[in-house]
Amino acid sequence: MSVMEIGKELVVLCQQGKNLEAIEKWYHPDVVSVEACAMPEMEQIQRGIEAIKKKNKWWFENYEVRSGELRGPFPHGDRFALWFKTDVTCKQTKQRMTLEQVALYTVENDKITKEEFFYSMEG
Amino acid sequence: MSVMEIGKELVVLCQQGKNLEAIEKWYHPDVVSVEACAMPEMEQIQRGIEAIKKKNKWWFENYEVRSGELRGPFPHGDRFALWFKTDVTCKQTKQRMTLEQVALYTVENDKITKEEFFYSMEG
Numbered sequence: 583m584s585v586m587e588i589g590k591e592l593v594v595l596c597q598q599g600k601n602l603e604a605i606e607k608w609y610h611p612d613v614v615s616v617e618a619c620a621m622p623e624m625e626q627i628q629r630g631i632e633a634i635k636k637k638n639k640w641w642f643e644n645y646e647v648r649s650g651e652l653r654g655p656f657p658h659g660d661r662f663a664l665w666f667k668t669d670v671t672c673k674q675t676k677q678r679m680t681l682e683q684v685a686l687y688t689v690e691n692d693k694i695t696k697e698e699f700f701y702s703m704e705g
Numbered sequence: 706m707s708v709m710e711i712g713k714e715l716v717v718l719c720q721q722g723k724n725l726e727a728i729e730k731w732y733h734p735d736v737v738s739v740e741a742c743a744m745p746e747m748e749q750i751q752r753g754i755e756a757i758k759k760k761n762k763w764w765f766e767n768y769e770v771r772s773g774e775l776r777g778p779f780p781h782g783d784r785f786a787l788w789f790k791t792d793v794t795c796k797q798t799k800q801r802m803t804l805e806q807v808a809l810y811t812v813e814n815d816k817i818t819k820e821e822f823f824y825s826m827e828g
Contacts, residue, residue, distance in 0.1 A: 586825055618781045653788060656807045656823035658741045663807035663823040665776060665788035684779045684786035684807055700779035700786040702709055 583692045589655025589662040592687070592694070597652065601638050605631060610693035618683075618701050634697075645670040648678075661688050708812045712778025712785040715810070715817070720775065724761050728754060733816035741806075741824050757820075768793040771801075784811050 588608055595604035615634045620626040628637050647670050654664035667682040683701035687694050711731055718727035738757045743749040751760050770793050777787035790805040806824035810817050 586827070616781070618779075653790075653805065654807070655825075656741075656805075657825055658739075658809075658821055658823040661823070663786065663809070665807060667776075682776065682779075684777070684788060686781075686786070686809065698781055700781040700784070702778075702780055704709070 584657075585660060585662050585689045586655060586657045588689055588692065588694070589657060589664070589687065593652065593655060593664065601642070602635055605635055605638065608694050609634065610690070610695045613694055614696045616696070616698045618699055619703060644673055646673055655687075660690065661686060663687070706815045707780075708783060708785050709778060709780045711812055711815065711817070712780060712787070712810065716775065716778060716787065724765070725758055728758055728761065731817050732757065733813070733818045736817055737819050739819070739821045741822055742826060767796055769796055783813065784809060786810070 592604050592608055595601070595607070609631050611631050612629070613631055613634055615628040615637065617624070617626050624637060624640070628634050647668055650666060650668040652664060652666040655662040656664070664685045664687075665683070666685070667680060669678065669680050671678050681701065683699050686696075686698045686700065688696040715727050715731055718724070718730070732754050734754050735752070736754055736757055738751040738760065740747070740749050747760060747763070751757050770791055773789060773791040775787060775789040778785040779787070787808045787810075788806070789808070790803060792801065792803050794801050804824065806822050809819075809821045809823065811819040
């Protein structure tokens with residue numbers, strides 16, 4: 583599989599809301615997930631596929647996605663990038679937010695070994 | 706300067722067409738520029754600020770930018786990313802193209818030491 587093909591498959595599954603299936607299929611057991619900063623209930627770095635599945639479940643339990651836009655994948659060597667913008671509502675506070683970011687994925691032997699999220703909290 | 710501030714300054718200068726001024730101001734003398742692939746008249750890796758200024762001059766001599774869209778900067782540690790889409794015309798062939806990519810910049814001691822461009826030539 584090329585990095586581009588893996589990127590495309592990841593995008594298709596995530597756009598169908600099948601994030602956990604995407605992680606199961608394409609993430610390496612020792613994958614590392616790095617946010618741009620720590621969040622109140624989430625450490626900046628998560629290690630291992632189980633931690634990342636838990637992070638995804640936490641996200642979907644707490645936020646409702648109202649709409650989204652996505653561009654990519656954009657490949658470069660063993661990495662690919664996505665740009666996306668998501669309008670979400672925090673289920674608990676009913677606060678609406680627009681999240682816009684670049685995600686950078688590293689692929690080794692047909693598995694994603696790292697995901698890094700680029701964004702600013704400046705609003 | 707924060708990585709975010711340097712990113713914002715780079716964006717402002719480039720949107721004003723002042724790419725060479727941006728390079729002069731924010732790029733490290735030993736900066737490395739890496740394309741997603743080699744191009745007919747341009748090697749994949751360019752090293753040093755003079756090579757990168759030359760690459761930029763070559764670009765503007767050969768392509769006319771008709772319009773563009775840009776999002777970012779999106780920071781993460783000592784790096785920031787931009788997403789952009791540019792409609793250009795090749796001056797020689799008159800061929801029109803839309804280029805869409807993510808650019809990833811690494812900052813050390815307030816200077817950009819690496820720029821990496823993520824895109825696909827698949828069309």
